Amino acid sequence: MNYWLMQLQKDNKPDNTDIINRLKSGFIGIDLDQCEEVDNDSKPLTQWTTDEIAQYKGGTWKGILHAFLEIKVFDIVLIRNGVTPIALVKIVGNYVFSQHDLEQVWYKHRYPITLLDYYTAYQERNVGAHLKMPQLRSILTKAVDYRTQSYQLIDKWYKDYSRHHDDASEHKLIEISISNFKTFYDFKIDGLTQINLIAGKNNVGKTSLLESGYINLVSRDIEHYLTSLIKLKKMRSCYLETHSSRIALSDLRHAKDSNDLTIQSNINTTAFHVENDAIRLEVNGISQTYSRFEIQKRVDNGTVMVDRSNIQFIPSFSINDETLSFLFSKIQMARKKEWLNQSLAEHFDENIVEFDLILGEPKLFLLNRDEGWISLSEFGEGIKRFITLICAIWASQEGACFIDEIEDGIHYLHYNKLWEIVFNTAKEANCQIFASTHSKEMIESYYKEAKRLDQKDISLTTLVRDKENQSKAITYDFDWLTHEMSQNHEVRGW
Known part of the structure; x- marks a missing residue:
């Protein structure tokens, strides 16, 4: 745009x-x-x-x-x-x-x-x-x-x-441009939709694209911008890296050694400038300069203000109980706990009556078990991932949810039910979805469920590298994806 x-x-x-x-x-x-x-x-x-x-x-x-x-x-x-x-x-x-x-x-x-x-x-x-x-x-x-x-x-x-x-589409991410961020030197993607799946080989920039979108949407002001960087740093060591009590900015910027990082979308414009021993953050033309020491102190202390509650980032690895508790509190506040319980009973086990946190520990109540409440840890990562995603989408009601490696912990036989849950929950919560994958089966299930449920406001973006080793995007809308899938064409960028 x-x-x-x-x-x-x-x-x-x-x-x-x-x-x-x-x-x-x-x-x-x-x-x-x-x-x-x-x-x-x-x-x-x-x-x-x-x-x-x-x-x-x-x-x-x-x-x-x-x-x-x-x-x-x-x-x-x-x-x-x-x-x-x-x-x-x-x-x-x-x-x-x-x-x-x-x-x-x-x-x-x-x-x-x-x-x-x-x-x-x-x-x-x-x-x-x-x-x-x-x-x-x-x-x-x-x-x-x-x-x-x-x-x-x-x-x-x-x-x-x-x-x-009033039109909520005006608040959705439609396009984004990224300069000097990780694998992206001069990158742009447009044609984003309600549900967006990002595909590509390893190390081509799928996670970086999700992180960029998350940062840009959260950053309504300087403090939220800084908070988003610290939150992602705490979640995975990918921003504001620390080494020998100094911030290693080499991971933040592109390898071409530029001191300016910009992320621009139809919603916000954010910039990160390195100026000698200072760092200047800028959001929509308003800037504030911090010393490296001040930034480092914020990073070390993990000082994070309450983030924008309807924009969530779910990493590829399993989240801890504290994060799950936060997401579950959002689904309770939205009075959608029954939606979660019905989804679990319908798609996993009809004996599941309820999910809850008992004394801070996530548990499921089952009809056919004498002890009633069973620790979630006994059920493996798959069902926890489902619970996490349902809660995260409701926590992102009227906002956006970014999900890295959406298939993580889920058996491929459950991919169809995963997308059915994601499509239906996102529609009910009016939540824009951005998810990444490298799985061919996940892409096939994504398309099949979208077609079955008549969900046409979807896109598949494939990240590839050009001859200069720069990341580029190929975005398929529903009609183009339908054509490619019907011809059995490879759409992962392989």
């Missing part, structure tokens, strides 16, 4: 009311005048030659035309009239050339849009607030650098809209 600023042009300079009426048509575009050099009335911009683009209006529009064709689905565009913000729109389709409805739409060269928000609505939500527009010469500007005024005002408006909008 990219940010753009756009001035809607017409022969006569339109007023704000004219622009708003044109936005209601469901399109934005550019108005190209007829000129001697280019017969632009007769063909789409995509068919213009390089020379035609270069010659149009003496070459003064070359940059605009190239930029216009770079606009992608899901991009966010701030529509302005001079220095006055008018509206925020989202691109929902590819470039269109049409000579119909010109009186209403204005433009032959156009993109279909969804109108997200008017500036007047933003001001009503934020009394006294004012988004200061920069002076721009071009009618179309791509906001690339998150440190610029253009980027920050669009980002601020879009995130304010997302927080207040």
Whole structure:
């Protein structure tokens, strides 16, 4: 997803009311005048030659035309009239050339849009607030650098809209870009859905992608950003590594030795800057600098504030009883304990009546056992993994749950029932799922259960390495995955 600023042009300079009426048509575009050099009335911009683009209006529009064709689905565009913000729109389709409805739409060269928000609505939500527009010469500007005024005002408006909008999809992770983090040097993935499975060989970056998404979603401010790093460090030694009482940043940054780490999504932008003996953390343009000693002290003490409760990260290894207790408390608070008990009885053993923590120890109550309550440890890791995932998804209600190596501890014969539980629980809890796997059987079960349950809001992302050994993503939506699976094609990146 990219940010753009756009001035809607017409022969006569339109007023704000004219622009708003044109936005209601469901399109934005550019108005190209007829000129001697280019017969632009007769063909789409995509068919213009390089020379035609270069010659149009003496070459003064070359940059605009190239930029216009770079606009992608899901991009966010701030529509302005001079220095006055008018509206925020989202691109929902590819470039269109049409000579119909010109009186209403204005433009032959156009993109279909969804109108997200008017500036007047933003001001009503934020009394006294004012988004200061920069002076721009071009009618179309791509906001690339998150440190610029253009980027920050669009980002601020879009995130304010997302927080207040009723449509929960605006709060879901749709795309994410990662720079200088572990195996990722310059990485981007988009087309994320309600349920997302990440596949690929070992050491290609599956866990790093989950960690990046978790960090980005949790980091609504600096303190939550730092907390997410410490929490993951405590969970597995993968961030802010310590060695000889110093932080080893080599594991945090990419091997190309950059001192800047950025994770940008449609929700948040986070950055990690190393400055001599200091570390500067940045979230959505707001930064705070810490000394290495201060960071090290926080890491050693494990000082973690209460994290954002509806975004959870489940590691590949078995969680301890303390973490399970925390997750179980969330399912109790949601009054969904019976959902858990019914799932266990239906998918594992009809004699299971109840799961609970007795004096801090996880136990199951069974009808056919004289002692009644049986320690969960007697049942193996498989059922504990199921309980963990069900609790974690409910703990992530209206949020997101990141699950590393989802098949860990579960026999392959139970993969179908695992996905049935995950699909149904995630739907009931309105929870976005990100899970990783390297198992072919897990991918097959994922697709089969999605098809059986008519769950089409899913994706499979395969991570591969290119010729330069950089991680890249191939994302299959439901239809593409259906085609690949029907042809027995390998989709794991092997």
